[in-house]
Structure formats: structure tokens, C-alpha cells
Amino acid sequence: MRENYYVVGEGILTTDGKSGVCERPSTEASLRKFRFSRLVPKGGTISTTILEKIATAMTAAPSAEQPVQPESADPPVPAGYTYLGQFVDHDLTLDNTARALGEHVTVNELLQGRSPALDLDSLYGRGPGDRDDDRFYAPDKLKLRVGLTAAIDGPGTNVNLNGYDLPRVTQGSTKAERQRALIPDHRNDENLVVAQTHLAFIRFHNRIVDLLADQGVPGTILFDRAKELVVRHYQWMLRTDFLPRIVDKDIVEDVFTNGRKFFEVPAGGQANGQYRHIKSGDTPTMPIEFSVAAYRLGHSMVRAAYDWNRIFSGNRGTLPFLFIFSGTSGNFDPFSPNINDQESGLFERLPTNWAVDWRRMYDFAGETGRDDLAAPQGFNIAQRIDTQVVNPLAKMPEGTFGGNGTPPPAIQLNLAFRNLVRANMVELCSGQEAAKFLGFTPLTPEQVINDVVAGVLNPDEQTEFGNQTPLWFYILREAELNGGRLTGVGGRIVAEVFHRAIEGSRISTVQDPTWRPSLGPDPDTFRMVDLLLFAFENRGDLLAPLGDVAPTPPSA
Numbered sequence: 001m002r003e004n005y006y007v008v009g010e011g012i013l014t015t016d017g018k019s020g021v022c023e024r025p026s027t028e029a030s031l032r033k034f035r036f037s038r039l040v041p042k043g044g045t046i047s048t049t050i051l052e053k054i055a056t057a058m059t060a061a062p063s064a065e066q067p068v069q070p071e072s073a074d075p076p077v078p079a080g081y082t083y084l085g086q087f088v089d090h091d092l093t094l095d096n097t098a099r100a101l102g103e104h105v106t107v108n109e110l111l112q113g114r115s116p117a118l119d120l121d122s123l124y125g126r127g128p129g130d131r132d133d134d135r136f137y138a139p140d141k142l143k144l145r146v147g148l149t150a151a152i153d154g155p156g157t158n159v160n161l162n163g164y165d166l167p168r169v170t171q172g173s174t175k176a177e178r179q180r181a182l183i184p185d186h187r188n189d190e191n192l193v194v195a196q197t198h199l200a201f202i203r204f205h206n207r208i209v210d211l212l213a214d215q216g217v218p219g220t221i222l223f224d225r226a227k228e229l230v231v232r233h234y235q236w237m238l239r240t241d242f243l244p245r246i247v248d249k250d251i252v253e254d255v256f257t258n259g260r261k262f263f264e265v266p267a268g269g270q271a272n273g274q275y276r277h278i279k280s281g282d283t284p285t286m287p288i289e290f291s292v293a294a295y296r297l298g299h300s301m302v303r304a305a306y307d308w309n310r311i312f313s314g315n316r317g318t319l320p321f322l323f324i325f326s327g328t329s330g331n332f333d334p335f336s337p338n339i340n341d342q343e344s345g346l347f348e349r350l351p352t353n354w355a356v357d358w359r360r361m362y363d364f365a366g367e368t369g370r371d372d373l374a375a376p377q378g379f380n381i382a383q384r385i386d387t388q389v390v391n392p393l394a395k396m397p398e399g400t401f402g403g404n405g406t407p408p409p410a411i412q413l414n415l416a417f418r419n420l421v422r423a424n425m426v427e428l429c430s431g432q433e434a435a436k437f438l439g440f441t442p443l444t445p446e447q448v449i450n451d452v453v454a455g456v457l458n459p460d461e462q463t464e465f466g467n468q469t470p471l472w473f474y475i476l477r478e479a480e481l482n483g484g485r486l487t488g489v490g491g492r493i494v495a496e497v498f499h500r501a502i503e504g505s506r507i508s509t510v511q512d513p514t515w516r517p518s519l520g521p522d523p524d525t526f527r528m529v530d531l532l533l534f535a536f537e538n539r540g541d542l543l544a545p546l547g548d549v550a551p552t553p554p555s556a
Contacts, residue, residue: 005292005426007036008285037285039263039493040437043429046468048421053456054465054473055417058387059394071381077245077484079380080361082301083193084242084528087201089295090187090194091123092116092286092501116286117505118238118498120231123201125184128223136167136182142209142223144202145182149352155550157311157353163203164545165350166195168327174342179327179349190329192322193306196356204535205230208519229518231507233526236517238498239509241527246297246385247486247495255495256510262438263287263496284504287497289434292423293471294493297486299415300476301382304390309357310546313377319392325354329397339397357544358532364543367529368521373540376548386480387452387473389416419472431474432467434489443469448477 004012093116125133128141138145145167148160166189167182181189188198208226217225243252259266264278264285308317324330324337331337331345338344358364360380364373383390393415411417435442445466457465469477475490486494503510519534520526536542 005036005288007038007288007426010038035283035285036288036291037264039287039289040429040434042427043433043471044468045424045427046430046464046470047461048424050457050461050465051420051424051470052411052417053461054453054470055411055414055420056394057452057456058416058473059389059391059414061391070384070386077301077382078362079301079303079306079382080193080197080358080528081242081245082298082303082382083191083197085246085295085298085301086190086194087122087188087197088118088238088242089298090185091118091120092497093291094122094185116284116497116501118231118235118501119505119507120201120227120234122185122188123183123198123205123230124227127227133184136184142219142226143206146199146202146206147182148349149355150347150349152351152353154311154353155552156546157351159352161352161355161545164196164199164352164355166199166327168349170348175331175345175348176339176342179332179345179347181327186328189327190323192325192350192354193356193361195326195350200358200532200535201230201234204531207535207537228507231505232509232515233517233519233531235502235505235507235509236515236526237528237531239502240525243495243498245485247491248482251487251491251495255492255499260496260499262492264500284500287493288426289428289471290493290497292419292426292428294475294486294490295497296419296472297385297476297479297490297494299389299393299419300385300387300479302390302393303380303383304392306380307360307375307377309353309355309360309544310548310550311353319390320397323397325350337397353546355545357546358536359540359544362529362532364529364533367527368533373543384480384484385476385486386484387450387476420470423470423472428471431469431471431477431489434471434474434493438489438492440488443474443477443481447481448474450477450480 006012123144125136128134128137134141136144146163147165147167148162149165151158151160168178169180169182170178172178172180180186181195183189183198187194189195205226208229209222212222212225212229213219239252239256264282266278302319304319305315306317306319306322307313307315308322312321320337321334324334325332329339331339331341332347332349332351333345335346336344357375359373359375360377363379365371365375395410395413396415396418429437431448432442445463448466448469449462453462453465471489475486475493478488478490479486482488485491499510502508509515516523517526520530532543541547
């Protein structure tokens with residue numbers, strides 16, 4: 001959704017076709033900008049004609065001769081991690097001071113609030129003591145609000161389920177206003193999977209509040225203790241469970257054991273002089289190479305359809321439905337999916353028949369040994385990280401990037417095209433330039449030119465693309481050649497940014513390396529399945545509220 005980038009030392013780079021336009025904001029305006037940085041010097045641009053061809057090929061629908069995209073490499077990555085990654089992205093990039101005016105936010109809060117840190121500010125906002133953000137909290141100011149689903153005709157779905165929809169505003173003159181999610185980051189209601197992920201974190205926090213209260217933690221410090229425990233377990237899960245699934249384990253281990261080599265290296269570190277050094281206490285920035293290229297790896301992991309729950313099983317949980325049944329990209333109405341109409345939609349809350357079955361999104365049986373938590377047809381597997389993107393992403397809902405009004409040209413709804421063109425507009429380095437700058441051997445043109453490229457570019461275009469490859473495509477191609485895990489340029493950028501974002505958080509497991517989780521099966525283990533089990537009270541009927549078989553109606 002971002003249309004401009006405030007790059008430290010450069011000013012504002014716009015993505016409206018005016019590439020390289022620099023504005024020099026006042027000091028306060030600078031503080032109010034989310035700060036990006038540039039890890040690698042600026043690069044050149046590549047023909048938009050080539051980018052359109054590549055994007056169209058990357059998102060092409062499989063033909064009879066073209067097999068469907070391969071799923072994840074061994075071991076398979078459960079599909080829930082695709083959307084956990086999106087949830088994490090929103091945590092990293094939340095503009096937490098956008099609503100703040102004048103003296104309401106201090107200079108330090110402006111700096112911290114617009115900086116990448118893995119501290120769950122997308123969940124907590126500025127906390128229950130803030131005069132704006134207290135609306136996200138229950139009356140006790142300890143727990144976060146949850147929402148009710150809307151009953152719909154059908155066995156087991158004709159009830160309102162508490163805690164299976166995001167809290168919603170419920171007031172306003174239009175349906176669109178009333179269905180708006182009551183959470184700090186509305187992007188987390190962009191698709192149904194990330195919305196349900198956010199809801200799971202709400203439930204995780206609320207259960208920890210109950211746990212600490214039972215242990216006798218005083219009410220005056222209960223919220224802060226609960227938040228600290230949530231954030232630490234979250235960071236541990238990202239470092240030990242999420243990252244090793246998408247990045248070479250050796251890279252992750254090296255970064256978290258030996259520190260960063262390239263990005264914001266501490267003064268006195270081992271990086272050479274071309275990398276930006278920092279002092280203790282410096283506020284983190286986000287490399288534009290991470291935001292515009294490396295962390296867009298998740299777009300390749302998206303499936304076209306999911307085995308979602310008892311009602312929408314098999315391939316009936318389609319990607320378009322998962323957008324429609326959200327408040328930001330849709331309107332809860334598959335028959336009138338028009339978000340520009342403020343009054344369209346059958347519901348103002350998530351219908352009960354769309355409540356998630358978490359057993360189908362994560363491998364509970366395989367990872368916890370609990371066979372009673374096995375999904376009926378097995379869990380959904382994410383698409384392998386490679387240079388293919390599922391066809392539904394060729395036509396994104398306008399609401400996913402804030403679009404409304406006159407529909408844009410069709411190619412601008414193509415997610416791959418938007419990624420590639422955005423890199424041009426901010427003069428992002430090529431993959432080869434990034435590899436040389438970071439000390440890696442670049443991929444050769446022969447390695448870059450795969451079937452996707454060869455099928456749509458003429459020889460001259462292949463030469464240009466093979467020698468000056470857009471960084472996003474280059475990183476996906478690295479992973480494709482590595483069995484579906486980021487490596488080289490992509491692996492180092494992602495691992496180092498995560499390390500810096502945890503280090504720069506007010507609550508930080510990097511700064512406290514002796515900390516160990518207390519809510520997992522042992523002192524070294526806490527995975528996403530453990531988080532969900534705790535959030536849903538270790539109960540299969542709560543993880544899958546609609547069950548496997550429709551309930552039998554009572555006899556007359």
C-alpha cells in the first residue's frame with residue numbers, strides 16, 4: 001500500500017512516476033516519517049515493457065501443458081506461515097504515530113513509533129493508557145477486545161461465535177464504517193487468514209493475562225507483564241520457528257549467534273567501511289531492499305485456494321473469498337464484492353461459516369504428536385518460494401492497496417507488476433549489484449533465465465534482464481535454485497533485518513540472550529503451534545470451532 005518512502009539521507013522517494021523526487025521535510029516532519037535506509041547504492045531501471053511481460057508470465061494461469069506450481073520443498077511449510085509472515089510485515093512497518101497530533105507524542109515516541117521493531121505494536125497500538133488507543137481494549141484495560149461472528153443458516157453455523165471475528169466498530173452511518181476492524185493496523189483485516197492470525201494473537205495475550213492474574217501478579221503491573229511475556233515468546237517463535245522455514249538455517253544461526261555483517265553493524269563490528277555503523281541505542285531503520293524486494297517472498301508462497309474449514313473444504317476456500325470476507329479488501333458478500341459501495345454486503349461481521357480451522361493451516365499432529373489435532377485431509381502446504389505467483393494475484397482487489405474510484409489499468413492490479421515497478425521507481429539496486437556489494441558471487445545470466453523468463457522475452461530483452469535482474473525476482477530465483485529457501489542476498493537481508501528489529505525493540509530477546517520460553521513443551525521450544533495451542537486452551541474444538549462433521553439436528 002505504501003506510495004512513498006522516506007529514505008534517510010535522501011528525502012522522500014515517490015512512487016507516482018516521479019522517481020527520485022526529493023523533498024526536505026522540516027525536523028518534525030522528518031520525525032513523522034517512517035525511516036527507510038539504503039543498504040546497497042542506487043541502481044538503474046529496467047524497461048517497463050520487460051517488467052510487464054515478466055509479471056504477466058509470473059502470474060499466468062497453468063495450462064493443460066503446464067503443471068500446477070510445485071508446493072513447498074521438504075520439509076513442507078504449512079500454509080499458515082505465509083500469513084504469519086504478512087502479520088509480521090505489518091508489525092515491522094506499522095506507522096504508530098499517524099494518529100498523533102502535536103505534543104501528544106514525544107520526540108522519542110515519534111522515533112520509536114515509526115521504526116521497525118518486532119514488538120507487536122500492530123496488536124497493542126500505544127497501549128491501554130493512550131487516550132486514542134484505549135478503544136482497542138476491554139473495559140478492564142488489561143485484555144484486548146474480541147468480536148462476534150454473525151450466525152448464518154446451517155448445522156453448527158446458526159450461532160454467533162464469541163472470539164472468532166476481529167472486534168468491529170459497529171457504529172456509523174454506513175455498513176463500511178460499522179464493519180471496520182477495531183484494531184491498531186487495518187491492514188490486518190486485509191485478508192481473512194491474516195485477520196484470524198491477528199485474532200489468535202489477541203487470544204494469546206488475553207490467556208496470558210489470565211495466567212498471570214492466577215499467579216498473583218498485581219493489577220497495576222499486570223498488562224505490562226503480559227505484554228512482555230507475549231512479545232518475548234513471539235520473538236523466540238520468529239527466530240526459531242518461522243525464519244528457519246523460509247531462510248537457510250545456517251544463515252539464521254550465523255546471524256543470531258555471531259551478529260550482523262552488513263546491516264547497521266554496531267560500531268567496532270567486523271563489517272568493512274562501506275556499511276552503515278550504529279551506536280548503542282540508535283533507532284533502527286528498514287532497508288528499502290528488504291521492504292521492496294526481499295520480504296516480498298511471501299507473495300510466492302500464497303496458494304490459489306485452501307482447505308479452510310468443514311464448510312469450505314477441499315479447494316473451496318479460494319483466495320478471492322479470503323479477500324471478500326475481510327473488512328479492508330472486501331465486504332463479507334461473495335455476491336457483491338464491491339468495496340467502493342459503502343452500503344454493499346450481506347453482513348457487517350464475519351459469518352460464522354468462515355471461522356478458521358487452524359488444524360488445516362498448521363501441522364499440529366506432526367509437530368506436537370497430538371493425533372487428535374490432525375486435519376481431516378492434512379494441512380495446507382504453502383507454495384514453494386520461487387518465481388511463480390498464483391494467478392489470482394494477477395488481479396488484486398483495489399482495497400488491498402487503498403484503491404477506490406476509477407478502476408486502474410488491469411496491469412496495475414497485478415501484484416508482481418506492482419512489485420517490479422515499485423523497485424524501478426525507488427531506483428533499487430539490481431540483484432547482481434546487491435550480490436557484489438554484499439560479497440556474494442552473482443547468479444549468471446544462464447542461472448537467472450528460467451522458463452518464466454525465456455518464454456516471454458526476446459534475446460535482447462533476456463540479455464538486459466539476465467544482467468540487470470530486478471532484486472525481487474533475483475531473490476526468488478536464488479530461493480528457487482536452493483529448493484525453496486532464501487539464501488545468498490535474500491537470506492542475509494531477511495535474517496539481518498529480523499535480528500536488528502528484535503535488537504531494536506523495547507522488549508528484546510536479542511538484548512537478553514539468557515531468556516527462554518516458559519509456555520512451550522521445553523525451555524528451548526516455542527513454535528506457532530504452541531502459541532495457538534495456548535491461545536485456544538489446548539482444545540481441538542476451539543482450534544476448529546465448526547468441527548469435522550455437521551452436528552445432527554435435535555429430533556422433534
